[in-house]
Amino acid sequence: MPRKTYHHGDLKNALIQAGIEILAEEGVSGLSLRKAARKAGVSHAAPYAHFADKQNLIAAIASDGHKKIFEQFEAIRARHADDPLRQFLIGAWAYMQFGLESPDHYKITFSGAIQDEHSHPEFLEYSQRNMQALRNIIERCRSAGVLSGEDVNSELQAVSIWGLLHGLVLLMIQGQLPSRLMQTTPAKDMLIAALQQFVRVPIHKKMLG
Amino acid sequence: MPRKTYHHGDLKNALIQAGIEILAEEGVSGLSLRKAARKAGVSHAAPYAHFADKQNLIAAIASDGHKKIFEQFEAIRARHADDPLRQFLIGAWAYMQFGLESPDHYKITFSGAIQDEHSHPEFLEYSQRNMQALRNIIERCRSAGVLSGEDVNSELQAVSIWGLLHGLVLLMIQGQLPSRLMQTTPAKDMLIAALQQFVRVPIHKKMLG
DNA sequence: GCACAAATCTTGACGACGTCAAGATTCTAG
DNA sequence: CTAGAATCTTGACGTCGTCAAGATTTGTGC
Known part of the structure; x- marks a missing residue:
């Protein structure tokens, strides 16, 4: 479901929550920035506006x-x-x-x-x-x-x-x-x-x- | 240094040792099959003759x-x-x-x-x-x-x-x-x-x- | 209210990775 | 000596982290 607004609004927290869900579903090795971005409904590079790199997420x-x-x-x-x-x-x-x-x-x-x-x-x-x-x-x-x-x-x-x-x-x-x-x-x-x-x-x- | 023989001879152990060295030099996150292969002087897919996947190494x-x-x-x-x-x-x-x-x-x-x-x-x-x-x-x-x-x-x-x-x-x-x-x-x-x-x-x- | 800078997001690219398939080379059993 | 097994190479694919360039939106000073 694509979102209505260009800006997500609360992407930073959404990525954290998405990450936690991924951990529960696929474990540590399944966690990736791109997957969290997908889950939050944004493009693969959007997280870099909020986290300098994967370590920061x-x-x-x-x-x-x-x-x-x-x-x-x-x-x-x-x-x-x-x-x-x-x-x-x-x-x-x-x-x-x-x-x-x-x-x-x-x-x-x-x-x-x-x-x-x-x-x-x-x-x-x-x-x-x-x-x-x-x-x-x-x-x-x-x-x-x-x-x-x-x-x-x-x-x-x-x-x-x-x-x-x-x-x-x-x-x-x-x-x-x-x-x-x-x-x-x-x-x-x-x-x-x-x-x-x-x-x-x-x-x-x-x-x- | 390319090796002389087509067959390595003891690739399985060489990969294990290479892996241990990589762990010491770059840590767990630096360990990769391809890097171990390079260190052992073989091509990137050679390890698959000895290890079904990274987990097995x-x-x-x-x-x-x-x-x-x-x-x-x-x-x-x-x-x-x-x-x-x-x-x-x-x-x-x-x-x-x-x-x-x-x-x-x-x-x-x-x-x-x-x-x-x-x-x-x-x-x-x-x-x-x-x-x-x-x-x-x-x-x-x-x-x-x-x-x-x-x-x-x-x-x-x-x-x-x-x-x-x-x-x-x-x-x-x-x-x-x-x-x-x-x-x-x-x-x-x-x-x-x-x-x-x-x-x-x-x-x-x-x-x- | 408006121009313009900052923040946010997208698209596209790059190299590294795990893995597989196809083929080349060497070893080994009979 | 020969056929098949073991080993290794090359090349490809999708995923990943990351960066650069550009699009869109928000916010700020005037």
Whole structure:
């Protein structure tokens, strides 16, 4: 359906949305500027008015991923303001769910599709905001005395936890875990087993929301 | 330099090696069948005598990565046959070092460049062999009583540890950790902080070999 | 209200890529 | 020695990222 106006009106966002849809339909390798342009109903070179190159579209899509996670973190923080452990557990589960539900959007957001993060300040800012949110939660958990390993530097502990979450999500969405395990063990149980290593209190399934 | 014989002689391996070099020089996004062919001194379609498509070359390169890791695991197991904790710590460090020294070879091996692992049996076998090696080490560590979290299922613990290692390596080689942290903290220290969460005994730097 | 600059979009081109088909060359089994 | 298999080359096709030139629309200063 050709559009009526010569100008699209909101092409930049349309391209980002088209890109996200392509990721869901065809995965990271199926994402191309030309396909996003087609989906938005414009010619193949139109995106260059809004994105200097493909990397910049990817950075915008990745920033959107970070933003979605951050919004969840904020909502969780508000809903469980007085319970840092719940913030931690439910936040971790929300993070994992984003990966499981939108695997390729997750990959493009967190797994190095951006060559030089330093040249995409918007992405960098969103990324740091999430890192800071995680650190805050962990700091509060430590104060509450619910984390084990309190002898290690708290920033290093945050990195460890993020690494664990990130690695686990990637192994899952890429089908790299033994298939028998994937069929018998719900993701939530794997997450609990992993997080239990960092949490002094026993974690029940209900605690993940 | 054109070669003397019409037949290359060992093109399959030459393409794999060329691919690994390209990964080191230009990264994952610079890897192409045509470039590997050029590097091996053959025409652009010659690779198709040995690899059905690009995915199959990638799978071969990834298998090589798995093999390199596995050989290290075997050597470490032999050298510290009576000390499972050392096997675990030194093995983990070797794994991380492969990632740090050959980041793009690591990525292609462990980070989902292969679309459908099920259709590359060679890769699958190497991959499972490494997973099994990790499980064996962890099992022996548990028997020796040096791991914490012995209440969780041992396979889930193995997955957690692999996830932690994998995630940490990826965050490092993709520069996703806070830059201040990366400059001040050696990789070995980050690894120790992470592994300490799983190990009852205090880990000293020397224990990583 | 109008000329003109800026923003946006189209068309057309280029080289690189993955892949296939047809044919040339070499190896190997019988 | 010969026929077929394996290997390699050449040439083609469609897709892609990107750039340049030009068309269309929007916005701004007067």
